[in-house]
Amino acid sequence: MSQQFDVIVIGLGAFGSSAVGELAARGVRVLGIEQFTPAHALGSSHGETRIIRKAYFEHPDYVPLLHESYRLWSELETWSGESLYQETGLVLSGPGEGETVRGAIHAATLHNLRCDVLTADRAGQRFPTFQFPEHHTVLFEEQAGYLRVEQCVSTQLARAEALGADLRFGELVRSWSIDGNSQVRVQTDKDHYSAERLIVTAGAWSDRLLHESLANIPPCRSSSEVTASAFPTLRVVRKVQCWNRVEPIHRAALQAMPVYYFETAAGAFYGFPSLDGKSVKVAQHNRTEHDTIVSDPNLLDRELHHRDTVSIGNFVTQHLRGVGQEAIRHAVCMYTMTPDEHFLIDRHPCYGQVTFAAGFSGHGFKFAPVIGTALADLSLTGRSSLPVEFLSLSRFVD
Numbered sequence: 001m002s003q004q005f006d007v008i009v010i011g012l013g014a015f016g017s018s019a020v021g022e023l024a025a026r027g028v029r030v031l032g033i034e035q036f037t038p039a040h041a042l043g044s045s046h047g048e049t050r051i052i053r054k055a056y057f058e059h060p061d062y063v064p065l066l067h068e069s070y071r072l073w074s075e076l077e078t079w080s081g082e083s084l085y086q087e088t089g090l091v092l093s094g095p096g097e098g099e100t101v102r103g104a105i106h107a108a109t110l111h112n113l114r115c116d117v118l119t120a121d122r123a124g125q126r127f128p129t130f131q132f133p134e135h136h137t138v139l140f141e142e143q144a145g146y147l148r149v150e151q152c153v154s155t156q157l158a159r160a161e162a163l164g165a166d167l168r169f170g171e172l173v174r175s176w177s178i179d180g181n182s183q184v185r186v187q188t189d190k191d192h193y194s195a196e197r198l199i200v201t202a203g204a205w206s207d208r209l210l211h212e213s214l215a216n217i218p219p220c221r222s223s224s225e226v227t228a229s230a231f232p233t234l235r236v237v238r239k240v241q242c243w244n245r246v247e248p249i250h251r252a253a254l255q256a257m258p259v260y261y262f263e264t265a266a267g268a269f270y271g272f273p274s275l276d277g278k279s280v281k282v283a284q285h286n287r288t289e290h291d292t293i294v295s296d297p298n299l300l301d302r303e304l305h306h307r308d309t310v311s312i313g314n315f316v317t318q319h320l321r322g323v324g325q326e327a328i329r330h331a332v333c334m335y336t337m338t339p340d341e342h343f344l345i346d347r348h349p350c351y352g353q354v355t356f357a358a359g360f361s362g363h364g365f366k367f368a369p370v371i372g373t374a375l376a377d378l379s380l381t382g383r384s385s386l387p388v389e390f391l392s393l394s395r396f397v398d
Helices: 014-025 060-080 099-110 120-126 149-162 203-215 248-256 306-319 365-381
Strands: 003-010 030-034 049-052 085-087 090-095 116-119 136-141 145-148 166-169 173-178 184-188 192-200 235-246 259-264 267-271 279-284 323-337 344-347 354-358
Touching: 003 014, 003 184, 014 030, 014 149, 014 365, 030 192, 049 060, 049 365, 060 085, 060 099, 060 149, 060 365, 090 099, 090 120, 099 136, 099 259, 116 120, 120 136, 145 149, 149 166, 149 365, 192 203, 192 365, 203 323, 203 354, 235 248, 235 306, 259 306, 267 306, 279 306, 279 323, 306 323, 344 365, 354 365
Parallel strands: 003 030, 003 192, 030 166, 090 259, 192 354
Antiparallel strands: 049 145, 085 145, 090 136, 116 136, 173 184, 184 192, 235 279, 235 323, 259 267, 267 279, 344 354
């Protein structure tokens, strides 16, 4: 006989760990299932740090969600007594007409956010660690910094467990289905479970659990315009994060510098201050010819190759002072991409008891607590007061 719950959450990374905590806080009998260990380094939520910022150049509609996310991260810090967010400020650098600067200024203007706009010369005087191209416009956002990524996930899981969530690790979900009584059935490699509702937050494994199941179900019986055919293919992309050596004479400056994001002719790069005084983390955000599509997340190539470091090394040489060109360590993660590179958060188009969040496209981690809240809302009531409608499946309907 299967074990019965109110809600089952598949995947306990950034978003699943938040969702199980929010559900448990509401008194829901919730089961969380994760195929790996807590806060593992095999998906997308690892590598020490993630940037958090408010002047969101990707789309201004994210800004209200960011305000709430900042508040919820602060609440989690208060609950745990741990420091999860470090405010360093953020430097954005790029052509004035480029996506980054133009989009950030637009978001800041719409939402009354404080951003200092600087010429490259003035920015170089204010932030001497960086070398800015003469034609760049530079923005500085004070209320920005980084989140300690593994610690954030671990703390969300600790809160969920403290509130009564049942968490299972090292357990692989084989399949899910809906029975004749509209109950969700989840089969794992160890057991089987039942629940009234299901939430899927499986990261790079979402396509198997969502897209394939959606493609194989009969047409929806509802009159909704959103059917299984609206669900886009999710592409998983291999991405490398590098830690390059700090020159001792520049150690203090590199430990004190802000987080940054550069839009250059060679691509978009981002990075962080030195946490250990020995290295700095730097990575390339945009898709490149060297990025590979991951057909099976379990077979991800985690080795560092010369092709992975060339563009990062060139960026470091041209734009950072006191940082060596070669990586002394690295981590490989995965971006799960939607066609428009915006998140996908919605209920199943045919089964209202199934909710999902996927396709965070390399910029989702900072939103983890607010997305967990939205998922709990959608799962329990079918709607959320949070402004997440622009991230729904409906945008892919012709």
